[in-house]
Amino acid sequence: MQEMILFSVIGHNDFEAAPDLILTEDFNGVNAGVFFIRGSKWSEKFLDTWWNLTSFIQLGSTKSGDNAALKNLIYHLSPKEMQEHVRIAQMQCLFNSYPWTPTWKSVRRFIFHHSTTWKGVYSDGDFMVHFAGLDDKLGWINKILREGGFPR
Structure with missing residues (x-):
């Protein structure tokens, strides 16, 4: 299954020539919730840099700052480094779906970010569900x- 997901993002199955980091985007940009990363020197350096971006930690906040740090790091990569090492999936639901919750916040996102929100809404059969920010x-x-018909 993971091979099919990787193929759909990178367009080939030569995984030795695949990028080091594969992410999805949601309505806020790249998302740190679920991603694929190759064990490589570039990845080690990337993870070390990301981990040490402590200025994004907001003491007293419910947000960890990891996503803001990731966005900052990704958006400051050179175009060459981005092309060689990072891919962002066109469809978030490939491996980072969000369950639909009928709240004012989700309805507002759907109205103002329709296509981006729709690309990430969970449907039966999606590889992975990300329960970001959900209680219970x-x-x-x-x-x-x-609802998915899985045996309990």
């Missing part, structure tokens, strides 16, 4: 398992 994660997991 266990309840959501059970709901998706029930």
Whole structure:
């Protein structure tokens, strides 16, 4: 399954020639929730740099700062480095789907960021679900398992 996902993002199955980092984007840009990373010197340096971007940590906040740090790091890569080492999937739901929650916040996102939001909405069969920012994660997991027809 992972091979099919990687193929759909990079367009070939020569994984030795694949990029080092594969991400998705949501309505806020690149997302740190779920990603593929190759074990390489570039990846080690990238992860070390990302980990040490402590200025993005907001003490007293419920946000860890990891996503803001990742966005900053990605958006400051040179075009050459980006092309050689990073791919961003066209469809978020390939491996980073979000369950749809009927809240004012999600409806607003859908209205103002329709295509981006729609690319990330979970549907049965998606490889991975990301429960970002949701309370009662266990309840959501059970709901998706029930609706997806998976045995319990």
